[in-house]
Amino acid sequence: MDGKFYVTTPIYYVNAEPHLGHAYTTILADVLRRFHHLMGHETFFVTGTDEHGDKVLQAARDHDMDPKQYVDKVSRSFKELWPRLHCEPDRFIRTTDPEHVAVVQAILQRVYEKGDIYFGRYEGLYCTGCERFYTEKELEGGLCPQHRVVPERREEENYFFRMSRYQEWLRGHILENPEFIRPERYRNEALSMLREPLEDLCISRPRARLDWGIPLPFDQRFVTYVWFDALINYVSALGYPDQERFSRLWPHAQHLIAKDILKPHGIYWPTMLKAAGIEPYSHLNVHGYWNVDASKMSKSLGNVVRPLDLVEKYGVDPFRYFLIREMTFGLDANFSETALVQRLNADLANDLGNLLQRTLTMARRYCEGKVPPAHPGEGLDEEVRVKAGEMVDNYKREMARLGTHRALMGVWELIGLANRYIDRTEPFRLAKDPSRRQRLENVLYHALEVNRLLSLVLWPVMPSSASEMSRQLGLRAPG
Template identity: 55%
Template sequence: MKPKKQFFTTPIYYVNAKPHLGHAYTSIAADVATRFKQIDDYETFFLTGTDEHGDKIVQAAQKQETTPKEYADNISQLFQDLLPVLNVKNNHFIRTTDPGHIQVVKDVLSKIYDSGDIYFSSYEGLYCFGCERFYQERELIDGKCQDHGVEPTVIKESNYFFKMSKYQKWLINHIKANPDFIQPEQYKNEILSFLKDPLEDLCISRPKSRLTWGITLPFDEDYVTYVWFDALVNYISALGYPDGKLFKKFWPSTRHFVAKDIIKPHGIYWPIMLKAADIEIYNGLNVHGFWNVKGSKMSKSIGNVTDPIQVTNKYGIDPFRYFLMREMVFGLDANFTEETIVSRINSDLANDLGNLFSRVLSMNSRYFTGEVKGSDAKIEKQKNLSLASDAKKAVDEFKQAMSLCEFHKGVGAIWQFISIMNKYIDTTAPWTLAKDDANVLILGTVLYNLIEGLRVVSCLIYPIMPQTSLKMQETLCMEKREKGFYSLEETFPWGQIKKGTIIEKPDILFPRIDTNKIKPKSHKKKLSASNFDKSVAPGNPVK
């Protein structure tokens, strides 16, 4: 059987400001997807990093009276420091100032230039300095850049252009022939709609007369590379293209995580760049929406961004990860408020999972001094006490949803099973069974099914809440795995908790939060969880 492999990436985050909620969401989403593939027996590689070239970095450095390199070093370190705070386990962190990356960019440029797909020409166009790119008139709203609300500047200069138009028909056919290439489907349709109009060639250089902070073109010392052509190449340079072992192992089994505002570079520029360079096309694109605060998209210019470190310090990393995965329907926008986080923690985590965990193990401690009595097969069948089929359904639905990056459905499948177990307790009433010694086998069977159900839950929540998963498994006296998690194959079959195991009364998993201590904050505008404006991803506009 061919080994299963998967390469996940975030966009490399633009270093003109410190990390915010958007960066946290995308990094966590990619981490959850990676961890899920690991429990599904995939070998994985997970990449993130920072994009560090372009006008905005020069401007930000000037404001701080430092050099672009020193400024990029400082902000890039903030992004690296955030990852362990979020319990994100990436395999590599790339920077576009890395010498290895710079060389690969030059090699790819030279390859495409030598093939004749890059040419030199004069051009007059509408240029947005905030976005650092030329616009077509049909992309503007009332003649203005929709991200900055300003009219682009008419610029006429000589530059190098990439023949994207040559590959337009090929790209359309590739997208149609590979339905999963862009997910969810509405974004595939968006790209195909854009490609109905003629695709213009891409300006892939900037003259050093107005920008020097970038990678010099290998075929002209007077120009630097356009930031997107530089940044997108990180996905292969990080793997050691063209001869590195990682590149040969993981490319093109690649799923890129991006927000909806950068699907054009990733869904059009990038596959065409790869095609022109004769490099196999990546597997696909996972596109998510924005986080909003009270109905408005986050704007750094008005200062309504959310610091993920403050949120995790206040509520804990696992509750934060849970909230992000449960609250957002991947592909659509979602709202972020402190009140909603607290509601999720108190309802889903403290009441549903936490209370279930405490009730079951406390009853087992009270009635059997912590000893797992096991299930009596005859009684279980006679009284229809088995939770095995419900657990199997949860595992199957979880796997199906997570495979499609439908994280909210994956979490929902787990919580549906948790709800079934809570109702099971109410129906079987262990406290009533405990009053009569004649019911000891029934009581033992009931509690065994509940404890087994908790074991299954502890395995399934690992990608979303790894710390809670480990805490539950330690309490349940489950055997530790060297790899740190139980695979889906190990999660089922049913009946793995051994009879006679002594399980102590547990600590509280999720303390309830006093809502009286949460003071609503007024947000005149709102917060976007997308880290993919130019401010948060390569080459996109700064708000």
């Protein structure tokens, strides 16, 4: 494994407040960052907000606000949420940041001079109420979803990115690098998008109808299409092109996204990078959706509680644990309060809480709160020692390839084994017989060692609970 880890979430579109999907991606990024930190790697974690475009302008109008005032407000609600979820991004980037704007314009200029951006005609379905084009897919029963009217066919002059030129290169790159887009189902999906000829990407909007965007450096009558602007955050956040951090960390870039934005990240972005003369990112990691089961959520004042409201009720770390344990990376998962409470009671209170408390109690009672010496062991001790080693190996392997739920399953197998180990060795009986002192010390030694390992491997997922665990064990918390 390489000693560097650069992880990004999508920068979130500010036309709505943060929800469960945003929380999951950002928590996962933070979990992976902490894991790589434990492994001694250099890490950098970026999240932020995507603030341009017609939907943002529309949302600002709906709130009777000036667009900048509106994006400042919503961006703040994202920025303030992350520390409350124990997420610690190194950089919170906004597409209205002047440094980002400068990088977008520099890349546009470069690609334009290279001949990969040209002026042409765009024809599509346009809603005058929304002042924007819709794709067939976005319409509902052929109508504008906002205004319920049939959009008109309209032509517009715009700039286009010659994406088609990089189609064959991208196909080859995905085929040669099986882990470039993962899991495999999304790699296959990207490959199937590339089976049809790629159309060139319209990357501008006339300022006459949309003024809220980054002006094209070579034609001030137009602003940049939001995706072309937003994707560039992944390099501008590292200080592309001049900063040393960019050259050091970009080769290790890993993007985390939900499956709905596979096309911009799996197709547009690598071709944009190629055209700009930048190496492709290392991995695009794609996760599924959370289905929220409203019937299994409690209600307050007649409204169904939103998942993020449950953080207050049950605590941040249990919430993080639930999300990371429950979702198989790449597949959809179900969220409900009932399931959260079950995990909290069974895994955290019973299994983990019980193991820690009984171990600490015995250490205090029988060994004056000190770690006793280890002695030549018996079969049961050996089993715990071997299984603990296997848990750590499995954990490292799975966390490195996004198998977070499997990593945690392995951790809980060890917790179960350690609880049974204490049941079977019966330390309270050993303590009554002075001739069995060494046996007692050995059992306590092994139980304490398992707890020590747990306080480390659980830190990425439950940072404050694991730190508290370290404190109780008299250890220094990671971080």
